[in-house]
Amino acid sequence: MRIFKFGGASVKDADGIKNVYSVLQQVGYEDVLLVVSAMGKTTNALEVVIKNYFEKSNELNASVQEVKKYHNQILLDLFDDEKSAVFSAVNKHFADLEYFLNSNKSPNYNFVYDQIVSFGEIISTTILSHYFNHVGLKNNWLDVRNLIKTDNTYRDAIVDWETTQKTISKNVKKKVLNITQGFLGADENNFTTTLGREGSDYSAAIFAYCLNAESVTIWKDVPGVLNADPRYFENTTLLNQISYREAIELAFYGASVIHPKTLQPLQSKEIPLYVKSFINPLLPGTSISKGAHLEPQTSCFIVKKNQLLLSLSSIDFSFIMEENISEIFALFHKYKVKVSLIQNTAISFSVCIEDKFGNFNELRNILAKKFKISYNENVSLYTIRHFTDKAIKMVEKDKTVLVKQMSRETMQLVTKE
Numbered sequence: 001m002r003i004f005k006f007g008g009a010s011v012k013d014a015d016g017i018k019n020v021y022s023v024l025q026q027v028g029y030e031d032v033l034l035v036v037s038a039m040g041k042t043t044n045a046l047e048v049v050i051k052n053y054f055e056k057s058n059e060l061n062a063s064v065q066e067v068k069k070y071h072n073q074i075l076l077d078l079f080d081d082e083k084s085a086v087f088s089a090v091n092k093h094f095a096d097l098e099y100f101l102n103s104n105k106s107p108n109y110n111f112v113y114d115q116i117v118s119f120g121e122i123i124s125t126t127i128l129s130h131y132f133n134h135v136g137l138k139n140n141w142l143d144v145r146n147l148i149k150t151d152n153t154y155r156d157a158i159v160d161w162e163t164t165q166k167t168i169s170k171n172v173k174k175k176v177l178n179i180t181q182g183f184l185g186a187d188e189n190n191f192t193t194t195l196g197r198e199g200s201d202y203s204a205a206i207f208a209y210c211l212n213a214e215s216v217t218i219w220k221d222v223p224g225v226l227n228a229d230p231r232y233f234e235n236t237t238l239l240n241q242i243s244y245r246e247a248i249e250l251a252f253y254g255a256s257v258i259h260p261k262t263l264q265p266l267q268s269k270e271i272p273l274y275v276k277s278f279i280n281p282l283l284p285g286t287s288i289s290k291g292a293h294l295e296p297q298t299s300c301f302i303v304k305k306n307q308l309l310l311s312l313s314s315i316d317f318s319f320i321m322e323e324n325i326s327e328i329f330a331l332f333h334k335y336k337v338k339v340s341l342i343q344n345t346a347i348s349f350s351v352c353i354e355d356k357f358g359n360f361n362e363l364r365n366i367l368a369k370k371f372k373i374s375y376n377e378n379v380s381l382y383t384i385r386h387f388t389d390k391a392i393k394m395v396e397k398d399k400t401v402l403v404k405q406m407s408r409e410t411m412q413l414v415t416k417e
Contacts (some may be wrong), residue, residue, distance in 0.1 A: 001174060002028075003216045005035040005182060005204040010219055010278045011124055012040030014077030017131050023219065023281045024177075029137065031179040033211070035130060035204040038120025039074065042067065045116045053101060053116070054109065060101070068094050071123055078131050086130035089192075093123050100317035108155035111191070117146075118192045121181035121200075129179045139177040143208045145186035147171060148206055150193045155357075156336070157185055159206060168210040170290040182209075201259035205273075209265035218258075218272060219278040224286030228301035229256065239300075240284070246385075249410075253383040254304045254340070263288070300385040301395070304340060307354060309379045309402055309414050312371040314349040331366060335359040338379050341412050343403055350403065352381050352414050376402060380415050387411040 010016055024032070031098075037092055038046075046068050052060040075087060097113050097119045108110060122143075147167045150157035161240065164185075172178055182200025184194045208216045225247075226236040242250075244267040251258045258275070267290070267325040268275055276285035314320055328349065334340055336359060341352035353360075367373055379402060382395045386409060397414060403414040 001032050001033060001172075001211050001213050003033050003035060003204045003208045003211075003213050005200055005216065005218045006037065006278065007182075007200060007218075007220060008037045008040050008042065008124075008222045011036060011128065013041070014074050017074070017078060019127060019278060020128065021132065021135060021137065023278055024137070026281050029177045030174050033172060033180065033199055033207055033213075034128075035180060035182045035207065036121065036125045037182050037200045038117075039124045042120040042124070043117055045070070045267065045270045046120055047113075049101075050109075050113055050116050064094075064101070071127070074127060078127070084130070086127060086134075086325065089126050090123055093119055094127065102248075108154070110357060114154045114192050114194045117194065118181075118184050121184055125179050125181050127361055127403070132177070132179070137177065139179050140173050142171065142178055142180040144181040144184050144203065145190070145192055147180065148185035148195075148203065150185040150187055150195075151194065152187040152189070152191070155186070155194055156196045159185065159195075160347060164206065165210045168207060172207070195261075196255070196259075197394060198259045199261075201262040205262045205265045208268060208271050209267075212269065213271055215274060216266060217274040217276055219276055219281070222275075222276070223277045223280065223283060224248075224275045225288070227298050229303065230367060231304050233301055233358070237296065237298050239286050239298075239361075240295045242290070242294050243292045243352060244288060244290055246256065246294055247288045249385060250300060250302065250388060253302045253410075253412075254381075255300075255302050262359075289417065294386070299388070299391040301391070302383040304354065304381045304383075305378075306354075307340065307379050307381050307414070308351055308353050308360060309350065309376040311321070311374045312367060313351040315370070315372055317347055319346050320330070325349065325369075328367070335363040337363060341403065341405060343405060343416065352379070352403070376416060378416075380417060382413045384411045384413075385409060 006020055010020060024150060035164060049063045052063050079086060079344050080311060100115055104112060129139055132139050149160045149163040152345050182203040183194055183197060187193050220353050225239045227239055228236045230236050242261055247258055248263045251263060253414045270290050273288040274285055277283055336353040336357045338356060339356060364373060384391050384395060399415040399417050401413055401415055405412045
């Protein structure tokens, strides 16, 4: 079986849905499982719904209607008959969303987030499945929440691999086209969980691992894995092939084309990963496999914006030793703060962190009881793999470098622009 993942950009409108159908006609669809994201910027739109819900805003209903209007337009563009079953199916999902908004009693933001934001994937795959049936491409729609089982760490759930293996093996049909959702799972009480933003890639890898898949293909609006994000760098280069190890390094440092957790399950079973263009599906794209040399050999650039550079020093000028660092990292773990770079001296300790869950102010108040604190907000962390002098100069140009760190293959710079 082959696993195909289509992200939000590939299904953002009716033409996108039709193009997915075209891609399958060109590359084949028998014995394929599609893992599909929410349409376009639906996740962002649902985050506005969540914000309005918690703030008890008068805009709540309007924000729900915006999401509904967006999807209804796609339905009207795809289906001639408004009496088609897909209209009632999608309306039922919106009715379920509105019921949750009116009946939920939980004050837990992360729990509410997962229950609401999941409607994006459920609705997108419902529309896709109905459209394929409409044009004669029979398929098996699957609710991923019945397949991928997790703990109840909402917004960043941990997979229960043993249970997930059993449910996927039992429910995914071979020799047909299967359609399911990325990003989502469910806990033991069948409440929806999510695997973290950009988690649909990870979902594809989970299915590949459990089904011993032939390959995974991530379909994107770029020709493959580039050596840099074209939003921030000019003259990017397509990487024809890279190894699992190189891809894991790039993902670890924040390369957005591949989710950090995607590669481990694929590597463990040596399942190749392809990143290809849904615009030109017959082009080779990028292949990621065991032992593949980086081709072409070139510097790779990764940038993470909106970071915090936090510096801690001892109040009494004593050394910051192992016990201090252990305590600091325990707090980082507790408050879900991601550490991307570390640098320390005898009496100070600096880290570049990402405050994904908005817990920094609370963390800072606790750290201030034991340490002198200073920090820079809105800094950028640049990582250069296989750096050269030319690459370093290009990144440093017109920037203030706050921290520079170098190893044999990798250089990292924290900058203020």
